[in-house]
Amino acid sequence: MKVLEIYEYLNQLSPFEIQESWDNSGLLVGDFNEDISTIALSIDVxxxxxxxxxxxxxxITHHPIIFGGLKQLEFSKYPANLIQKMIKKNISNIAMHTNFDQTHLNEYVATEVLGYEIAQKDGFVAYLEIDEDFDTFAKKVSSAFGLSHARCVKCSNRVKRVALTTGSGCSLMRSLSADCFLTGDVKYHDAMEAKSINLSLIDIGHYESEYFFAQILQKHLKNLGLKVIIASSENPFTYI
Structure with missing residues (x-):
């Protein structure tokens, strides 16, 4: 099957045109006319x-290996060193990033990983209506993502309306209509801002919350009759 045929299937599944303006999803390495028999799925390269x-x-990756403006290909530096190896092995690469977040990833994490129904969906944000003790809920969330502890900003003892954005979503904080926000990459100043607007936070990790990308996509790609493997890259962080 040609790369173009697979690309067109992916585009129907999660349109590339809905990606954010700053994103770089699509075919990043390779040739649309290349014949493919094996697909590998991973968060990163x-x-x-x-x-x-x-x-x-x-x-097929979640994060684009080429993100900002690439002004040179010096093969001793990232990401050119990886692109060189890919070219030598004739490995093509398609990224599905912010388009897939909106169409599949947040919904899957809310319903299949956390086990809640989505009350409302607004772009990158899935809202969940719950009524639970904060500590109990935080421990449940951290366990669902395989985290050893819940890293939180606790503004109330009870959680009623939760907003979920996988990956890194703290820039959305002030636009939310919720009393608790689940997202990754929570920084110190994000925590300070959340506390100032009385928004509880639970850090669900960037890698941990997007880990499910490959298994979601694998279910759809099996229909193409190709060999599809999950070959996810490793989490760059080690917890000691």
């Missing part, structure tokens, strides 16, 4: 992942 893949594989 790393060296060990590329080494593990067969030649002529199509790698």
């Amino acid at each position: 790393d060296e060990a992942l590329i080494d593990s893949l067969e030649n002529n594989t199509l790698l």
Whole structure:
């Protein structure tokens, strides 16, 4: 099957045109006319992942390996070092980032990982109506994402309306209509801001909250009759 045929299938599943203006989803490495028999799915690209893949594989990632303006390809530096290895092995790459967040990832995490129905969906935000003790809820959330502890900003003892954004969503804080926000990459100043507007936060991790990208997509790609493997890159953080 041609890369173009797979791209068109993905575009129907999660249109690339709905990605954010700053995003870089789509075909990033390769040729639309290349014949593909194997697809690998991963959140990111790393060296060990590329080494593990067969030649002529199509790698579909959540995060784009080429994100900002790429002004040079110096093969001793990231990400050019990885792109070079991909080209040598004729590995194509399609990224599905903010488009997939909106169409699939947040919904899957809310319903399949956390086990709640979505009360409202607004772009990158899924709202959940719950009425639970904050500490109990926080422990349940951290367990669902495989976290050893719940890193929180606690503004109330009870949670009633929750907003969820996988990945890094703290820039959305002031636009939310919720009393608790689940997202990743929560920084110190994000926590201070959340406390000032009386918004509880639970940090669900960037990698941990997007880990499910591959298994969601695998279910859809099985319909194409190709070999589809989950070959996720490793979390760059080690917790000791």
